[in-house]
Amino acid sequence: MELIDCILTRSSKRDFKDIPVPRDVLDKLLEVSLNAPSWANSQPWEIAVSTGRTSEFIKEKIYKPASEDNPGNPDYPFPEFWPERQANNMFETGTRRYEALGIARDDKAGRREIALSNYLFFGSQTAIFIYMDQKLGHWSTLDCGMLIQNILLAAHDLGLGACPQAYLVRYPDVLREAFKLPGSKKFVLGISVGYYKKDSAINNIKTSRTSLKDVVRYYE
Numbered sequence: 347m348e349l350i351d352c353i354l355t356r357s358s359k360r361d362f363k364d365i366p367v368p369r370d371v372l373d374k375l376l377e378v379s380l381n382a383p384s385w386a387n388s389q390p391w392e393i394a395v396s397t398g399r400t401s402e403f404i405k406e407k408i409y410k411p412a413s414e415d416n417p418g419n420p421d422y423p424f425p426e427f428w429p430e431r432q433a434n435n436m437f438e439t440g441t442r443r444y445e446a447l448g449i450a451r452d453d454k455a456g457r458r459e460i461a462l463s464n465y466l467f468f469g470s471q472t473a474i475f476i477y478m479d480q481k482l483g484h485w486s487t488l489d490c491g492m493l494i495q496n497i498l499l500a501a502h503d504l505g506l507g508a509c510p511q512a513y514l515v516r517y518p519d520v521l522r523e524a525f526k527l528p529g530s531k532k533f534v535l536g537i538s539v540g541y542y543k544k545d546s547a548i549n550n551i552k553t554s555r556t557s558l559k560d561v562v563r564y565y566e
């Protein structure tokens with residue numbers, strides 16, 4: 347796939363088939379993605395791939411507190427405030443998503459079901475977790491973002507679906523337990539990855555973007 351096509355046609359997938367992604371496909375995905383740039387090639391990221399029983403363990407342990415509305419203790423706190431422009435973008439994205447799925451604004455149960463499916467990897471057996479040492483700061487988080495975008499694009503090119511998910515790192519103690527990691531390792535993001543249901547409505551939502559003229563200024 348041409349790179350520009352890949353960028354333009356990628357979208358987050360949230361309804362996966364219950365089948366594993368072969369190890370060699372995951373290896374290829376990650377090997378390619380590791381070519382991401384980073385500050386002085388420091389490569390701050392560490393990667394845990396969860397499959398099989400480990401995924402079952404994580405799903406069970408994170409679904410429960412989520413279903414009890416436990417806000418968790420993410421290593422990088424979730425934002426509590428969004429400026430107006432970002433808040434509007436998020437509102438519009440949510441509205442479009444629920445409209446596309448035929449879920450009414452006051453259908454709290456329908457919305458809750460979608461939110462909770464985050465914690466089940468949206469039906470996939472596989473998730474990739476990015477973490478790094480707690481001593482690392484802003485620039486290393488940025489480097490992890492570069493890696494994550496590579497993973498999303500390479501997954502798309504390989505015919506896989508993926509969804510980057512802050513919600514997957516909401517209960518990081520569970521992840522440290524699952525991956526036998528010390529408290530000094532901090533979780534940046536999780537990504538559900540897998541073969542997705544092509545006809546599923548939720549997998550066919552194209553989110554909009556603010557137009558170039560509204561976000562770009564040229565200075566001559």
Ligand SMILES: Cc1cc2nc3c(=O)[nH]c(=O)nc-3n(C[C@H](O)[C@H](O)[C@H](O)COP(=O)(O)O)c2cc1C
Pocket residue numbers: 356357358359360439464509510511512513514535551552553
């Ligand atoms: C840092 C980050 C965190 C995200 N967290 C979640 C999440 O927890 N759950 C979810 O369903 N989508 C999550 N997303 C996906 C965004 O909602 C999605 O990228 C955005 O709506 C644009 O849609 P697109 O990816 O289909 O282009 C996250 C994306 C990013 C970059």
